[in-house]
Amino acid sequence: MSEVSLELLTKGRSLANQLSCLLEAVVVGSGLKGIEKQIIPYGCDVLHVADDPRLEPYTTMPHSAILIKLFNEEKPQIALMGATPIGRDLGPRVSSALHSGLTADCTSLEIGDHEDKKAGQVYKDLLYQIRPAFGGNIIATIINPDCRPQMATVREGVMKKEKVSASYPGKVNQLDVSKYVSDLDFVVRIIERHTEKKKINIKGASIIVSGGYGVGSKENFKLLYDLAAVLGAEVGASRAAVDAGYAEHDRQIGQTGITVRPKLYIACGISGQVQHRAGMEESSQIISINSDIDAPINSIADYVITGDISEIVPKMIKYYKQNTK
Amino acid sequence: MKGLKIIVLAKQVPDTRNVGKDAMKADGTVNRGALPAIFNPEDLNALELALRVKDKVPGTTITILTMGPGRAAEIIREGLYRGADGGILLTDRAFAGSDTLATSYALAQAIREMGHFDLIVAGRQAIDGDTAQVGPQVAEKLHLPQVTYVEEVLKIEKSTITVRRRLDNGVETVQSPLPMLVTVNSSAPECRSRNVKMLMKYKHARTITEKQEATEDYTHLCDSRPFLLIREMTVNDIKAEAEQLGLTGSPTKVKKIDNVVLQAKDAKKLSGADEGINELMRELIESHVIG
Numbered sequence: 001m002s003e004v005s006l007e008l009l010t011k012g013r014s015l016a017n018q019l020s021c022l023l024e025a026v027v028v029g030s031g032l033k034g035i036e037k038q039i040i041p042y043g044c045d046v047l048h049v050a051d052d053p054r055l056e057p058y059t060t061m062p063h064s065a066i067l068i069k070l071f072n073e074e075k076p077q078i079a080l081m082g083a084t085p086i087g088r089d090l091g092p093r094v095s096s097a098l099h100s101g102l103t104a105d106c107t108s109l110e111i112g113d114h115e116d117k118k119a120g121q122v123y124k125d126l127l128y129q130i131r132p133a134f135g136g137n138i139i140a141t142i143i144n145p146d147c148r149p150q151m152a153t154v155r156e157g158v159m160k161k162e163k164v165s166a167s168y169p170g171k172v173n174q175l176d177v178s179k180y181v182s183d184l185d186f187v188v189r190i191i192e193r194h195t196e197k198k199k200i201n202i203k204g205a206s207i208i209v210s211g212g213y214g215v216g217s218k219e220n221f222k223l224l225y226d227l228a229a230v231l232g233a234e235v236g237a238s239r240a241a242v243d244a245g246y247a248e249h250d251r252q253i254g255q256t257g258i259t260v261r262p263k264l265y266i267a268c269g270i271s272g273q274v275q276h277r278a279g280m281e282e283s284s285q286i287i288s289i290n291s292d293i294d295a296p297i298n299s300i301a302d303y304v305i306t307g308d309i310s311e312i313v314p315k316m317i318k319y320y321k322q323n324t325k
Numbered sequence: 326m327k328g329l330k331i332i333v334l335a336k337q338v339p340d341t342r343n344v345g346k347d348a349m350k351a352d353g354t355v356n357r358g359a360l361p362a363i364f365n366p367e368d369l370n371a372l373e374l375a376l377r378v379k380d381k382v383p384g385t386t387i388t389i390l391t392m393g394p395g396r397a398a399e400i401i402r403e404g405l406y407r408g409a410d411g412g413i414l415l416t417d418r419a420f421a422g423s424d425t426l427a428t429s430y431a432l433a434q435a436i437r438e439m440g441h442f443d444l445i446v447a448g449r450q451a452i453d454g455d456t457a458q459v460g461p462q463v464a465e466k467l468h469l470p471q472v473t474y475v476e477e478v479l480k481i482e483k484s485t486i487t488v489r490r491r492l493d494n495g496v497e498t499v500q501s502p503l504p505m506l507v508t509v510n511s512s513a514p515e516c517r518s519r520n521v522k523m524l525m526k527y528k529h530a531r532t533i534t535e536k537q538e539a540t541e542d543y544t545h546l547c548d549s550r551p552f553l554l555i556r557e558m559t560v561n562d563i564k565a566e567a568e569q570l571g572l573t574g575s576p577t578k579v580k581k582i583d584n585v586v587l588q589a590k591d592a593k594k595l596s597g598a599d600e601g602i603n604e605l606m607r608e609l610i611e612s613h614v615i616g
Contacts, residue, residue: 057497060461060470060471060472060473061470064465084493085473085474085492085493088457088458088473089461089471089473089474091458091461092425092456092457092458092459092460092461092462092465093461093462093464093465093471095426095458095462095576096426096429096461096462096465096466097465099426099576100576101424101426101575101576101577102425102426102456102458102577103456103577104454104455104456104457104458105455105456107616114580128580129577132613133453133454133455134339134341134453134454137341137584138582138583138584139582139583139584139613140579140581140582140583141579141580141581141582141583142577142578142579142580143577143578143580144576144577144578145578146576147576187470187501187502188470188472188499188500188501188502188505189499189500189501190497190498190499191487191498191499191500192497192498193495193496193497193498194495194496195494195495196494196495196496201511201512204511207614207615231615263614264609264614264615285614287605288592289597298592299592301592302592302593303592303593303594303595303605304592304593304594304595305594305595305596305597305601305602305605306594306595306596306597307596307597307598308597311597312597312602315597315599315602315603316602316605316606319602319603319606319607320606320610320615320616323606323607323610324610324615324616
């Protein structure tokens with residue numbers, strides 16, 4: 001099971017408790033015998049299973065056909081999906097067919113009321129779908145007053161996962177797959193697939209954790225990757241760090257590397273030579289972590305933290321993990 | 326092989342990637358007016374993918390379809406300069422306030438009016454919303470197969486297309502029948518630059534509204550060179566049901582908008598001790614810079 005699915009089960013459980021309704025889940029794939037043992041302990045009351053060799057690997061049309069028909073039968077008021085490449089391929093297709101409305105990449109989901117003053121109507125217990133928009137410059141609260149299900153996708157790591165009980169009393173509903181898909185749904189074929197390391201995409205990152213010579217070692221540089229992983233950031237480096245072999249050349253930021261303008265730039269052990277600053281000084285916010293209180297980069301930083309990378313970065317990770325889930 | 330008819334879906338967007346301090350208002354919120362309007366970056370990747378099919382299969386034509394206000398004609402011209410063959414601006418007040426579903430409905434209805442096509446190519450997502458929904462929703466409305474996150478067309482035959490798509494942890498080679506829709510990732514090749522000949526040919530290309538509003542008289546020019554007229558479609562051209570359009574046709578409504586306040590001020594100096602770090606992280610999370 002992917003982490004995000006378990007995180008959504010936990011969020012779904014708490015929403016279901018608030019709304020006094022059931023939490024149901026759908027699993028679509030092949031070789032799913034025993035899958036309920038991984039899902040029901042998260043507080044799932046009914047697990048719908050569509051198990052068929054043709055359903056793995058994922059292709060859009062059979063998977064969406066199953067969800068569309070199942071949602072039409074079960075009429076859920078809320079449907080949550082992981083904002084993974086699959087969820088972002090499947091979700092819009094399903095929402096279009098059901099005319100239900102979908103909010104992508106929610107960072108928070110809450111239950112609340114809504115008053116439509118013009119129509120003089122009050123809606124009780126809607127799903128508030130809260131997400132950043134406009135390149136992260138605004139936070140929007142989206143609602144679907146009239147259409148069901150209220151659909152949302154959420155990225156992995158945004159919600160916390162928590163088992164309710166290993167012996168949670170959930171039921172399994174095996175679906176007769178042939179009633180949900182037609183042969184016409186299988187016209188798209190996966191010919192080949194292989195895993196490959198993700199390409200580095202520093203230019204497109206909204207948060208960059210960047211390291212300089214002051215990071216001190218390749219081992220310490222790993223801490224920056226840890227911080228980047230929890231923040232959903234990319235890792236950058238100064239020329240000195242690249243020359244020292246701490247980071248790949250593709251990550252070099254500065255006059256001779258890449259120019260970036262992220263929302264947040266966290267400079268770790270970077271002194272801030274003019275050549276480096278040319279590549280990052282237009283970042284919206286800059287944090288400088290440096291043992292040298294007089295490092296030139298501090299003059300363009302919004303926050304200056306004086307101290308040792310190997311102590312400060314783990315503290316940031318710890319605080320973030322404890323306070324965002 | 327016979328040339329294909331390709332439709333590229335493109336959007337003009339505010340350049341949200343470059344919200345520097347200069348684009349901030351005094352209260353710390355974004356001054357949207359100060360952001361330049363650009364060709365959505367992944368839609369340029371989509372255009373390049375279409376142009377590469379055109380390079381391989383002579384006789385292929387590319388039409389850019391965009392929905393937006395009158396000024397969105399700029400991106401059609403930009404596409405023409407880079408090798409597209411034509412463009413349609415879908416524009417009407419009735420589309421205002423559309424969410425992704427109402428947008429994809431209007432686009433799908435416009436595509437139905439455009440006649441035969443083999444392939445629809447769209448950017449994966451637009452940077453002003455980052456939803457990645459319009460492509461798949463257009464495919465669903467037209468009952469077409471879709472392949473998302475595409476990076477390259479590997480093979481194109483009479484009735485099938487083979488593409489490579491990039492996922493978080495790897496790549497897939499996928500074959501689909503035509504007609505179909507692909508959405509293109511930023512990891513795909515960057516769009517070629519403007520072609521000087523095309524720039525000369527199309528620099529006076531105008532929509533009918535632009536022509537009417539222009540101080541210069543384009544009538545003579547457009548009459549002698551019909552390719553200079555960018556077609557406009559309005560709600561009357563697309564056989565749309567009014568209740569599926571704009572705000573009314575949008576299941577999702579915006580309840581509330583909170584501006585993220587980015588403060589420009591003197592550096593805040595913090596110690597490396599727990600309190601300092603916690604204060605920093607709390608401020609960043611509260612202002613939604615992270616989290």
